[in-house]
Amino acid sequence: MTTFVVVGAGEAGGTAAATLREEGFDGEIVLIGAEPMAPYERPPLSKEYLRGESDHVFVRPPEWYGEHAIRTRFGTRAERVNVEDSVVELEGGERVPYDQVVIATGSRNRRPPIPGLELPGVFDLRFAPNADAIKEAAENATKAVLVGMGFIGAEVTASLRQLGLEATVIEATSTPMERVLGPELGGAIAALHRDHGVEMIFNDGAERFEGDGRFEAMVTREGRRIEGDFAVVGVGVEPVTEVAGDGVPVDNGIPVDATLRTAVENVWAVGDVARHDHPVFGPIRVEHFDNALKMGERVAKNMLGAGAVFDDAHWFWSDQYDAKIEMAGFATQWDDMVVRGSIEDRSFSAFLLKDGQLLSTFSMNRKFDVRRSMPLISARLRPEREQLADPELDLRTLRPPKE
Amino acid sequence: MSEWVKVGSAGEVPDGEVTAFSAGDRQIAIANVEGDLHAFDELCTHQQCSLAEGELEGTTIECACHGSMFDVTSGEAIGGPAVDPLGVYQVKEEDGELRVLVEEE
Numbered sequence: 001m002t003t004f005v006v007v008g009a010g011e012a013g014g015t016a017a018a019t020l021r022e023e024g025f026d027g028e029i030v031l032i033g034a035e036p037m038a039p040y041e042r043p044p045l046s047k048e049y050l051r052g053e054s055d056h057v058f059v060r061p062p063e064w065y066g067e068h069a070i071r072t073r074f075g076t077r078a079e080r081v082n083v084e085d086s087v088v089e090l091e092g093g094e095r096v097p098y099d100q101v102v103i104a105t106g107s108r109n110r111r112p113p114i115p116g117l118e119l120p121g122v123f124d125l126r127f128a129p130n131a132d133a134i135k136e137a138a139e140n141a142t143k144a145v146l147v148g149m150g151f152i153g154a155e156v157t158a159s160l161r162q163l164g165l166e167a168t169v170i171e172a173t174s175t176p177m178e179r180v181l182g183p184e185l186g187g188a189i190a191a192l193h194r195d196h197g198v199e200m201i202f203n204d205g206a207e208r209f210e211g212d213g214r215f216e217a218m219v220t221r222e223g224r225r226i227e228g229d230f231a232v233v234g235v236g237v238e239p240v241t242e243v244a245g246d247g248v249p250v251d252n253g254i255p256v257d258a259t260l261r262t263a264v265e266n267v268w269a270v271g272d273v274a275r276h277d278h279p280v281f282g283p284i285r286v287e288h289f290d291n292a293l294k295m296g297e298r299v300a301k302n303m304l305g306a307g308a309v310f311d312d313a314h315w316f317w318s319d320q321y322d323a324k325i326e327m328a329g330f331a332t333q334w335d336d337m338v339v340r341g342s343i344e345d346r347s348f349s350a351f352l353l354k355d356g357q358l359l360s361t362f363s364m365n366r367k368f369d370v371r372r373s374m375p376l377i378s379a380r381l382r383p384e385r386e387q388l389a390d391p392e393l394d395l396r397t398l399r400p401p402k403e
Numbered sequence: 404m405s406e407w408v409k410v411g412s413a414g415e416v417p418d419g420e421v422t423a424f425s426a427g428d429r430q431i432a433i434a435n436v437e438g439d440l441h442a443f444d445e446l447c448t449h450q451q452c453s454l455a456e457g458e459l460e461g462t463t464i465e466c467a468c469h470g471s472m473f474d475v476t477s478g479e480a481i482g483g484p485a486v487d488p489l490g491v492y493q494v495k496e497e498d499g500e501l502r503v504l505v506e507e508e
Binding site: 059366396 | 434451458465469483486
């Protein structure tokens with residue numbers, strides 16, 4: 001019998017395994033994951049789940065895999081995809097043979113070499129038990145110290161404020177997410193948090209964490225000392241590539257072609273770990289939920305022979321307080337920004353362009369613009385600035401005609 | 404037993420729009436696709452966001468929260484994170500009323 005193995009059981013891996021079965025594959029499917037739980041969604045971990053408003057949201061109900069004859073090995077780490085023998089080597093020595101394999105090992109949090117990082121009371125957030133630990137710490141706390149104001153850091157900050165804690169955040173740049181958003185949009189996020197009573201320190205970083213057996217204070221590079229009951233560090237992630245061994249090339253993740261196939265014919269990679277040759281953006285590694293889900297679906301279909309290019313424009317949301325933030329596309333070096341609506345009133349969309357081409361759209365509390373702009377980004381359109389700036393113009397009317 | 408319940412007035416849902424209604428203790432959304440009305444559960448099966456806030460394109464409704472997509476004619480989940488289908492209901496306009504056929508509990 002043909003065997004397809006999925007290594008990594010997060011959103012991408014779980015979706016890939018499920019989609020294989022849903023698309024009619026009747027061979028053997030093995031889903032291997034280091035976490036003990038069935039694949040679950042991570043976005044709620046910094047939001048609803050952290051605030052105690054929701055339980056885990058599963059990719060498929062935990063019993064679904066057994067009911068659909070998917071063999072699961074949760075709580076088991078895969079050590080290596082051995083491409084010479086076409087087997088996945090598990091911790092403990094077991095070997096799982098495959099005809100095709102998907103690597104969906106995701107990413108792990110960066111752990112910068114900051115003294116005191118290992119102190120109890122210094123947390124980071126990636127997995128469900130991390131969220132549980134922060135939640136528990138927050139129950140008996142009045143003040144949190146946060147390091148890093150990327151999207152996860154900003155969401156955790158918002159959730160802790162919503163739980164009634166004081167929060168001080170330190171960020172290395174001069175506004176949140178400045179490298180991605182630029183100072184004006186980053187400033188809009190800073191203003192949002194300022195209005196919710198967050199103390200923000202920019203252009204500074206954590207020098208060390210101090211405490212007698214447990215976190216008590218963070219000392220910054222500029223010499224500030226910020227006390228708190230606990231700290232949360234969110235300074236980015238790195239791809240988990242060890243499983244590639246020396247058989248699958250690695251270069252800032254696992255490079256895959258436009259169809260999600262690696263340099264090895266029967267090895268694929270999806271989700272955070274995949275550095276995808278995107279038809280619009282070029283080689284790119286994306287660390288968002290929706291991308292993991294859509295890559296999981298696409299790779300399953302391609303393993304079954306579809307051979308289709310993955311050209312999704314990438315989309316994510318971030319809920320902070322009552323603000324609904326969305327972003328699509330990818331722009332590191334945009335040279336023009338067009339805004340519709342009002343940044344000051346927190347109801348706006350910002351279109352990021354390079355040489356007139358729409359590369360990315362960011363919105364706060366304007367629910368349709370971002371997703372309506374995705375087909376425009378995928379089609380490499382150069383919309384008129386006046387059209388983008390007009391809040392009444394439905395972006396769907398700018399789509400290229402269907403062939 | 405099932406019965407036709409008045410939820411609103413005929414003509415209340417314009418073409419291309421989705422509107423939320425209550426039918427007893429049920430929350431139902433009604434979409435108008437080129438003159439054809441389709442009634443379905445208002446709350447997304449993923450995280451219970453209101454689909455009346457979503458984007459209707461053809462017969463597909465996309466949830467504004469997390470991008471789940473459903474076929475409004477069948478309730479089937481056809482994209483995004485939702486797995487479970489929506490309940491769908493018969494709907495008609497009669498005697499100036501907008502009516503939905505619901506099962507009695």
